[in-house]
Amino acid sequence: MLAFTHVAAGCASSLLVAEYLHAGPVQTILIVAGGIIGSHLPDIDHPKSAFGSRVLPLSVPISAVFGHRGITHSLLAVLGMSWLIWWSLHYVHWQQGFSVPVVVGIATGYLSHLAGDFFTNSGVPLLWPSRRRFVSPLKFCTGDAREYVLAFAPLGLICELLQHYARISSAAHGVKGCLVTATALEMLPHDPEIAESVTTALGHIRSFLLKALTLGKQDGSLAAELDEQAAALFLLCVIQGMRVLGKTAPQEQELTQVVQMAMRTITP
Numbered sequence: 611m612l613a614f615t616h617v618a619a620g621c622a623s624s625l626l627v628a629e630y631l632h633a634g635p636v637q638t639i640l641i642v643a644g645g646i647i648g649s650h651l652p653d654i655d656h657p658k659s660a661f662g663s664r665v666l667p668l669s670v671p672i673s674a675v676f677g678h679r680g681i682t683h684s685l686l687a688v689l690g691m692s693w694l695i696w697w698s699l700h701y702v703h704w705q706q707g708f709s710v711p712v713v714v715g716i717a718t719g720y721l722s723h724l725a726g727d728f729f730t731n732s733g734v735p736l737l738w739p740s741r742r743r744f745v746s747p748l749k750f751c752t753g754d755a756r757e758y759v760l761a762f763a764p765l766g767l768i769c770e771l772l773q774h775y776a777r778i779s780s781a782a783h784g785v786k787g788c789l790v791t792a793t794a795l796e797m798l799p800h801d802p803e804i805a806e807s808v809t810t811a812l813g814h815i816r817s818f819l820l821k822a823l824t825l826g827k828q829d830g831s832l833a834a835e836l837d838e839q840a841a842a843l844f845l846l847c848v849i850q851g852m853r854v855l856g857k858t859a860p861q862e863q864e865l866t867q868v869v870q871m872a873m874r875t876i877t878p
């Protein structure tokens with residue numbers, strides 16, 4: 611599967627887990643960050659993958675010993691990697707309140723990657739060292755246009771992301787506010803260092819939205835004439851607007867209506 615599909619699946623699944631666990635804003639960020647990292651980790655056994663190519667000293671020997679889709683694509687690896695990260699964070703004396711959400715996110719992202727590869731022709735050796743490959747009866751090739759539709763549906767991901775912000779911007783969560791939004795509001799014109807940090811943080815959300823919108827246009831769920839650059843900026847404005855309004859503790863139901871209206875403006 612393509613790296614972005616894995617990241618999108620990792621993001622969506624970790625958002626759902628954060629919601630299920632009623633995680634606070636900080637824990638949600640840590641779970642989703644863990645989910646994104648975890649969604650990359652299994653492909654450490656592939657030197658040409660997006661992640662493997664960045665960690666060649668690790669990916670080359672792992673690939674030589676185990677091959678692609680070997681031990682790193684098994685349930686044993688989910689447990690081993692989660693334990694290793696937990697142990698590392700414990701070793702550097704990270705607070706338990708921070709390390710638990712990260713490990714939960716990494717395990718979720720890792721599992722979402724295995725679930726994604728399960729739907730491809732090659733399948734995954736879930737019970738490694740058993741060589742048996744588990745393959746979904748519903749298969750599709752890596753990079754196939756159907757991959758986008760079946761694996762994560764860009765439109766659903768955008769909606770889930772907006773709904774997530776609606777949730778953390780409402781009621782008691784909303785009053786706590788957002789560090790990035792608060793910093794942007796307080797930012798002085800002659801503070802380029804802070805400006806760069808805020809711009810980078812907002813840029814990450816905007817580029818993620820842009821990628822999802824572009825894929826939505828490719829799979830036909832969004833209109834071909836939609837200006838994805840303008841739409842990504844518009845959705846970022848909606849998110850930041852909800853974060854500011856969140857300080858007045860609006861009901862989640864009200865912000866859900868904002869999300870529905872925003873979705874209507876980008877869908878055909």
Ligand SMILES: [Zn+2]
Nearest residue numbers: 652653723727
């Ligand atoms: Zn993989």
